[in-house]
Amino acid sequence: MKDAGILIIGAGQAGYQLAVSLRDAGYEKRVLLIGDEPDLPYQRPPLSKAFQSGDCEAGQLTFQTEAFYASRNIELMLGVRILHIDRERRQVTTGDGRCIEYDHLVLATGARNRLLPGWDSTTTGLLTLRTLDDARGLREALNRSKQAVIVGSGFLGLEFAAVAAKRGVGVRVIEASSNLMSRAVSSPVADAFREHHESLGTTFSFDRGVSSIHTEAGRVVGAQTTDGVLHEADLLVVSIGVIPNVELAKEAGLETANGIVVDLNLATSDPSISALGDCAAFPSRFANGHCRIESVQNAVDQARYLAQRLTGHTHGFEAVPWFWSDQGGVKLQIAGVAMNRADELILRGDRAGLKFSAYGFSKGQLVAVESVNRPADHMAARRLLAAHAPVTPAQAADSQFDLRTLLQPVA
Amino acid sequence: MRIKVDATKCIGAGLCVVAAPEVFSQNEDDGLVIVLQEYPPQHLHEACREAARLCPALVISFDE
Numbered sequence: 001m002k003d004a005g006i007l008i009i010g011a012g013q014a015g016y017q018l019a020v021s022l023r024d025a026g027y028e029k030r031v032l033l034i035g036d037e038p039d040l041p042y043q044r045p046p047l048s049k050a051f052q053s054g055d056c057e058a059g060q061l062t063f064q065t066e067a068f069y070a071s072r073n074i075e076l077m078l079g080v081r082i083l084h085i086d087r088e089r090r091q092v093t094t095g096d097g098r099c100i101e102y103d104h105l106v107l108a109t110g111a112r113n114r115l116l117p118g119w120d121s122t123t124t125g126l127l128t129l130r131t132l133d134d135a136r137g138l139r140e141a142l143n144r145s146k147q148a149v150i151v152g153s154g155f156l157g158l159e160f161a162a163v164a165a166k167r168g169v170g171v172r173v174i175e176a177s178s179n180l181m182s183r184a185v186s187s188p189v190a191d192a193f194r195e196h197h198e199s200l201g202t203t204f205s206f207d208r209g210v211s212s213i214h215t216e217a218g219r220v221v222g223a224q225t226t227d228g229v230l231h232e233a234d235l236l237v238v239s240i241g242v243i244p245n246v247e248l249a250k251e252a253g254l255e256t257a258n259g260i261v262v263d264l265n266l267a268t269s270d271p272s273i274s275a276l277g278d279c280a281a282f283p284s285r286f287a288n289g290h291c292r293i294e295s296v297q298n299a300v301d302q303a304r305y306l307a308q309r310l311t312g313h314t315h316g317f318e319a320v321p322w323f324w325s326d327q328g329g330v331k332l333q334i335a336g337v338a339m340n341r342a343d344e345l346i347l348r349g350d351r352a353g354l355k356f357s358a359y360g361f362s363k364g365q366l367v368a369v370e371s372v373n374r375p376a377d378h379m380a381a382r383r384l385l386a387a388h389a390p391v392t393p394a395q396a397a398d399s400q401f402d403l404r405t406l407l408q409p410v411a
Numbered sequence: 412m413r414i415k416v417d418a419t420k421c422i423g424a425g426l427c428v429v430a431a432p433e434v435f436s437q438n439e440d441d442g443l444v445i446v447l448q449e450y451p452p453q454h455l456h457e458a459c460r461e462a463a464r465l466c467p468a469l470v471i472s473f474d475e
Contacts, residue, residue, distance in 0.1 A: 046467075060463075
């Protein structure tokens, strides 16, 4: 095999960071970054926040200029889909019929939005949010909207809800479970955010799904929920989670299970193929078995790690997962991913004043910390989790006890 | 160029520090951005612009 170099499929946060980190680590052979979106690689987090409120434009979202990639000898192929991987010949086939060889292939294919049954992309006002293109359409629709219904109360839906409510749009959030962000976040924190959203004028329907979408002349006019109520809407945003893009891997015979399955080295069962980011299911000591983490931190840390591994440094991937969400100015930071495993929850701080943290313990071990407007607690939590510090629930409950003392070596 | 930061949006990702360590640092305790040089010298301007682009919370802006 000639020097075909490293081919990265997916030019999102993970793919971009991997390309840069490979060059930072001194990798000198070909680095080819291929993405199916036409835009230069860009930030996704602001798409549901500052971009929707008009506080930033698309130009501020790109990670780097085109000249940057040329200067680092990173080849970019944008607007190109990969249709097939030939593992034996170590080459991929593009949508326009080209064959590209690789020494090592990295799948950073990310995820796509889950949609409601009966989805029709031609219906005006029926929208979802993942890409810059989606975000442009959504912002335009928001500018014309008076009454929005948002399906799904995860981080993305709630961030958008806050932007819409702050600009005077009537917002109703439909949620299948009994609380906000219920997949990821503890009850006290969910309740605090619910109060905050309600103070902005947003209303919630819990334990409900959407049974049908009502349209007139090709535009959304309402959403009917499973209790029979028809909610008027000129904008219906579907934010019910994502499906990892595993199809290419699966077709190539790689194992997939809620993501492309990789080991602690982010390697698939094929020694020439790795995967990372939103599409990859990897074993983490912070979760129970394999997990797939959708966050900037995970994409960036895994990319930096993989660049090290592909340039000859070997050790397992161990970064502490952390995440943030900004909902109408209330900042939520989360360290660790296993809050849903917590059998004991300790609160610290001022719950009523929306400045508090929730410490989750599973069998006496700290597994996750959610901080609402308490960044110092969050930074300490990242360090405590990284260090396996022996935090006890009693220590977390004692507001006079400085948890950072647990980071110091015992005398 | 004058550096402006909105610390209320900062979530301690630290990407600014990686891009321009002469200009940005992180508070030890809460991870929030610290601007070391409000008026950085010319040769650091490009690194500062990169820091602004890489920040996932869009905290950094400029008066040029």
